[in-house]
Amino acid sequence: MKNAIRISCERSNLKVVRDFVSGYLVGLGQNELRINQIVLAVDEIVANIVIHANAEDASKHLDVRLKVADGLFEIELRDQGSAYSPASYQEPNMPEYIQQGRKGGMGMALVNRLMDRVEFSQHKSYNICRLYKQLS
Amino acid sequence: MKITQTPSDTTLTLVLDGELDASSSVLLDTELSNPTVLQYQKVLIDCQRLNYISSAGLGVFISHLQRFQDAGVKLVFFNMQEKVHNVFEILGLDSLMTIVPSQTEAAAL
Numbered sequence: 424m425k426n427a428i429r430i431s432c433e434r435s436n437l438k439v440v441r442d443f444v445s446g447y448l449v450g451l452g453q454n455e456l457r458i459n460q461i462v463l464a465v466d467e468i469v470a471n472i473v474i475h476a477n478a479e480d481a482s483k484h485l486d487v488r489l490k491v492a493d494g495l496f497e498i499e500l501r502d503q504g505s506a507y508s509p510a511s512y513q514e515p516n517m518p519e520y521i522q523q524g525r526k527g528g529m530g531m532a533l534v535n536r537l538m539d540r541v542e543f544s545q546h547k548s549y550n551i552c553r554l555y556k557q558l559s
Numbered sequence: 560m561k562i563t564q565t566p567s568d569t570t571l572t573l574v575l576d577g578e579l580d581a582s583s584s585v586l587l588d589t590e591l592s593n594p595t596v597l598q599y600q601k602v603l604i605d606c607q608r609l610n611y612i613s614s615a616g617l618g619v620f621i622s623h624l625q626r627f628q629d630a631g632v633k634l635v636f637f638n639m640q641e642k643v644h645n646v647f648e649i650l651g652l653d654s655l656m657t658i659v660p661s662q663t664e665a666a667a668l
Contacts, residue, residue, distance in 0.1 A: 434582035441580075441611070459611070459642040466613050470581040517621075517651050524625050526618035529650060533614055536649050 424450050427488045432477035432504070440469050440487055444498065447489050451496075453558060461556055464537040465498055467530035468552055476504030476550070491558065498554040506545045507552070562590055569600040570666070576608040579616030588619045597630040603665045607638035612646050624656065633657065637665040 428443050430436040441462050448458045469485065477483045486501040515532050534541055540555040560583035561576040579587060596602060604620075620634070627634050636658045639647075647653045659665050 437580050437582055438578065441578075456642050456645060460645070462611075463613060463646060466580060470613065470615065474581060515650070517655055521621055521624050521655060524622045526622040527614070529617060529621075530614040533646070533649060 426490065427486065429484050429486050431481045432473045432479055432483040432485060432502070433481050434470075434473060434479060436485075437466055437470055437473065440485075441466050443487065444489065448496075451491060451558065457559070460537045461496065461498075464534045464554055464556075465500075467534050468500055468554065471507065471530060472500060472502050472504060472552075476502060476507065478504075494558050496556045496558050500552040500554075501549055503549050506550045507543055509541075509543050560584075560586055562586060564590070566599070570603060571596060571599040571601070572603040572605060574605040574608070578611035579609060579619075580611065580613045581615035584613075584615040584619045587616070588622075591619060591623045597627070597632055599632060601633045601635060601665075601668070602627065603662070604634070604636045605638055605662065606636055606640065606643060609640065609643055612643050617646065617650065617652065620656065621652075633668060635659060635665045635668055637662050 424447060426447065428440070430439055444465050445458055445462050448461060472485055473479060483503060488499040490497045512531050515529050520528065538554045538556050542553045544551045560579060563574040563576070565572040565574065573590065577583065624634060634657065636656065638661065639658055644653065644658065647656065647658065657668065659668070
């Protein structure tokens with residue numbers, strides 16, 4: 424089973440990553456609801472990396488690598504854009520967001536609620552985000 | 560994402576077909592931003608063929624909800640797949656938005 428892909432930082436590639444992760448999880452026999460939850464968490468991070476960290480610059484790349492060991496599913500995302508600071512995270516207040524007509528600010532809340540563990544690390548020339556989920 | 564509009568006297572029904580992500584949600588935002596939408600009493604969103612929604616898709620609905628309410632327009636979702644409904648639930652949006660099982664129930668509101 425193919426476990427890695429590289430995409431250019433374009434919005435149209437969000438679906439490419441979703442289909443890749445989804446196909447891998449179908450191969451692992453996961454149910455539709457679980458697959459959708461993991462795919463959603465990955466999509467939220469990939470969208471942030473493509474749109475915010477790399478400003479949709481198609482000359483830049485994002486590497487996605489998948490791994491499963493002892494039932495623990497790991498997604499590794501590597502890019503060279505600006506780094507995300509988890510310290511800046513704020514829990515969204517949905518009634519307030521509705522009142523204010525806000526469009527964004529919910530992606531990381533979904534990721535944090537859907538995944539078992541989320542890690543961000545900065546290296547000399549690249550960033551890594553790792554997402555973990557124990558599979559049933 | 561394909562969006563089909565079915566207008567009647569008081570109701571505008573939007574049929575969403577495909578995946579609503581950070582790329583395709585721009586199209587939905589354009590549709591909902593059209594001032595003529597506020598002339599209806601109800602905007603019904605048929606989600607039967609909506610196979611995926613991310614925070615960008617949710618954000619489009621959230622950003623228009625108050626504007627709709629201020630104009631007296633009801634926004635109602637129906638025929639939502641379980642995996643899509645689950646995304647609304649995770650953020651608690653299922654209790655802040657009107658989601659009903661069928662078109663009949665949506666029309667009766």
